[in-house]
Amino acid sequence: MDTPNRNLNRTQTVLDLHRDPKNESLKDKLATVDTRLCPGCRKPAAGKKGGLVIACGESFFHVDCYNCKNCQSAIGIQDPILLDIDRLPLCEKCFHKCIACQLTIMDKILYVGRDSSPYHTECFKCKKCSKPLEGEKFAKSRQSIYCTDCHDKRVDKIKRHLEKKEERERNAYGGIASPPP
Numbered sequence: 001m002d003t004p005n006r007n008l009n010r011t012q013t014v015l016d017l018h019r020d021p022k023n024e025s026l027k028d029k030l031a032t033v034d035t036r037l038c039p040g041c042r043k044p045a046a047g048k049k050g051g052l053v054i055a056c057g058e059s060f061f062h063v064d065c066y067n068c069k070n071c072q073s074a075i076g077i078q079d080p081i082l083l084d085i086d087r088l089p090l091c092e093k094c095f096h097k098c099i100a101c102q103l104t105i106m107d108k109i110l111y112v113g114r115d116s117s118p119y120h121t122e123c124f125k126c127k128k129c130s131k132p133l134e135g136e137k138f139a140k141s142r143q144s145i146y147c148t149d150c151h152d153k154r155v156d157k158i159k160r161h162l163e164k165k166e167e168r169e170r171n172a173y174g175g176i177a178s179p180p181p
Helices: 014-019 024-031 148-172
Strands: 053-056 059-062 109-112 117-120 138-140 145-147
Touching: 138 148, 145 148
Parallel strands: none
Antiparallel strands: 053 059, 109 117, 138 145
8 A cells, every 4th residue: 555755845765665666756766875875974875685764865874874964963854954055964953044134044045155155045135235146246245245236336435435545645745645754
């Protein structure tokens, strides 16, 4: 008798294949288990006799190795998880916080810059004009992110400010840019 998969958000396992042997996509996915390494221990995910594994993203974990990437705590089959940028699981307490709003990111994450700062897609917008920046060119400063138009205006404003400052210094020191030594 086939048992329907009641929890569609749960990670699929070999047990699901036993429950629904006609599921070709799951059968194909799990057929490659024997050629893959468990990311937890770097040993083959399943031996010749098979074994119980947990499919997570594109990886297969031994049940005992299915742990959070950051804190190494065990993750239960029903626990909410999020796959990190390297496709390894994070437990709920280790989910990333959005740089802009400081709330936990529960869905798509945008990693920005050299430091891979995480953003919600809806928070990834220009600081000045609030234009959404996903898929757009942008500039990142130490303080925030800007669309190219606002960044160019910001740079021009800073240049004008520095030119005025330099002009004031020249006038104050008799035509030279800085005081004599």
